[in-house]
Amino acid sequence: MTKNAWAVSRRTFLASSGMATIAMALPAWANIPPTTREYRLVAKPGETRLVGDSHPPTAVWSYDGTVPGPEIRVRQGERLRVAVENRLAEETTVHWHGVRVPNAMDGVPHLTQKPIAPGDTFVYEFDLPDAGTYWYHPHQRSFEQIGRGLYGPLIVEERNPTSVDRDVTWVLDDWRLLPTAQISGDFGNMHDISHNGRVGNTVTVNGRLPDTFAVRAGERIRLRLINAANARIFGLEFKDHRPTVVSYDGQPVEPHEVAGPVVIGPAMRIDLVIDLVGNPGRRFRVTDTFYRSLEYRLLDLAYEGEPVRRGPAGPIARLDDNTMPEPNLADAERHEIAFGGGMMGSMRMAMMGGRQVDMREMMQSGMAWTINGVTATGHIHEPMLRLTRGRSYVLALANDTAWHHPVHLHGHSFRVVSRDGKPTRHREWQDTVLMAPKERAEIAFVADNPGDWMIHCHILEHQAGGMMGVVRVS
Numbered sequence: 001m002t003k004n005a006w007a008v009s010r011r012t013f014l015a016s017s018g019m020a021t022i023a024m025a026l027p028a029w030a031n032i033p034p035t036t037r038e039y040r041l042v043a044k045p046g047e048t049r050l051v052g053d054s055h056p057p058t059a060v061w062s063y064d065g066t067v068p069g070p071e072i073r074v075r076q077g078e079r080l081r082v083a084v085e086n087r088l089a090e091e092t093t094v095h096w097h098g099v100r101v102p103n104a105m106d107g108v109p110h111l112t113q114k115p116i117a118p119g120d121t122f123v124y125e126f127d128l129p130d131a132g133t134y135w136y137h138p139h140q141r142s143f144e145q146i147g148r149g150l151y152g153p154l155i156v157e158e159r160n161p162t163s164v165d166r167d168v169t170w171v172l173d174d175w176r177l178l179p180t181a182q183i184s185g186d187f188g189n190m191h192d193i194s195h196n197g198r199v200g201n202t203v204t205v206n207g208r209l210p211d212t213f214a215v216r217a218g219e220r221i222r223l224r225l226i227n228a229a230n231a232r233i234f235g236l237e238f239k240d241h242r243p244t245v246v247s248y249d250g251q252p253v254e255p256h257e258v259a260g261p262v263v264i265g266p267a268m269r270i271d272l273v274i275d276l277v278g279n280p281g282r283r284f285r286v287t288d289t290f291y292r293s294l295e296y297r298l299l300d301l302a303y304e305g306e307p308v309r310r311g312p313a314g315p316i317a318r319l320d321d322n323t324m325p326e327p328n329l330a331d332a333e334r335h336e337i338a339f340g341g342g343m344m345g346s347m348r349m350a351m352m353g354g355r356q357v358d359m360r361e362m363m364q365s366g367m368a369w370t371i372n373g374v375t376a377t378g379h380i381h382e383p384m385l386r387l388t389r390g391r392s393y394v395l396a397l398a399n400d401t402a403w404h405h406p407v408h409l410h411g412h413s414f415r416v417v418s419r420d421g422k423p424t425r426h427r428e429w430q431d432t433v434l435m436a437p438k439e440r441a442e443i444a445f446v447a448d449n450p451g452d453w454m455i456h457c458h459i460l461e462h463q464a465g466g467m468m469g470v471v472r473v474s
Helices: 010-017 190-194 359-364 460-464
Strands: 036-048 058-063 072-075 079-086 095-097 121-127 132-137 152-157 166-175 202-205 212-215 220-227 234-238 244-248 251-257 262-264 269-275 283-288 296-303 333-341 349-352 355-358 369-371 385-387 392-399 405-409 414-419 432-435 440-446 451-457 468-473
Touching: 036 072, 072 079, 132 220, 132 269, 152 166, 152 220, 190 460, 202 296, 220 234, 220 262, 262 269, 349 359, 355 359, 369 451, 392 432, 432 440, 451 460
Parallel strands: 036 079, 072 152, 166 220, 212 296, 333 392, 385 468
Antiparallel strands: 036 058, 079 121, 095 132, 132 152, 166 202, 220 269, 234 262, 234 283, 244 251, 244 269, 283 296, 333 369, 349 355, 392 440, 405 432, 405 451, 414 440, 451 468
């Protein structure tokens, strides 16, 4: 969907984005595409009816007055230019989650750009060499800005897409609402930071409390799932249907059915192809079963209208690979990264602000988490890893805590090559890997995108509580 297209002159763009000074820092795969798609996004307060007409509208922060923000849909190989105007009462940025952008376009406050001040506009511009399902959101005080509704989907269509009858996006989110249907203002409280993050009490699909999703018998849909929640992990079961995964985090994978729920952690994306095999007039539940004893009905697939076809739709083709270079595991340099802290953990001491502190002092400062024994108190700090551009790396990730962590690396996608010492079946490319308590995972990638890149837990309260670091590629 093309919305609010906005022409920006080359001179204005260079002045506002600083691109003239970073041209030499573009990654090796960057080029100048023939087509530029232009959008304008306005971050501002507003209202929306999250829970229907029987309740008051909910005060939110949003892009262009909608939650989620406008779906930006472009084609693989094109260039995207987005002017972001800030009408909030505080600074903001936009991070293009999962897109391998040049470092200056990554939207991390102070690390890659000066935050956008109230009343100011910043222009993001970058190429899109990789197709897939992505999303955009702030990286400035993201635990509250995202929690109040600032996010939207970014879809990069393949040159050769898989054949489906409909291409559908579900942006999943949860909200901590008061009885008045207003968002609870207890953002960043210590319980959320030190435990499971801000898990809400109301789940929405595309900014609405869902009841049904209309489908037709014989229809084949591509369902793009995006988890925009601060902390909630979803485990979706489609009753009497057999969804097939065709991509994780925007990256193609060998099509395969999932045994059990489709599990999607915060910030992750999963693309499913679903053949609608029910009969007209039937309903089938989609249930979230991730949290034990807290299962609930998300919505019903409601069969309406005439069938699209009466026979099978045929095999599901594998999507074309994207442009990530293949890591050389035999020659890869290895680093270990341990995630620690939180309640019910074994951590006692950590480095914070350049000195050793105990857990009690950390928590008095609003911190609870570490990476390699260091708790981060801001986006700028000494790189935890210095990587050589063009070299292959294996990062051995260890979740030494009692909680789940979706670990996100900026600027790169990586192969998940093992979990708990066992090779993964699909060696899937991802940019956010969900790690269960005490789990180990190995990820591999080529450090081909120069700059300082965040690595952090995408449970946003964990990030705010210190679980983030910087990886430098030069």
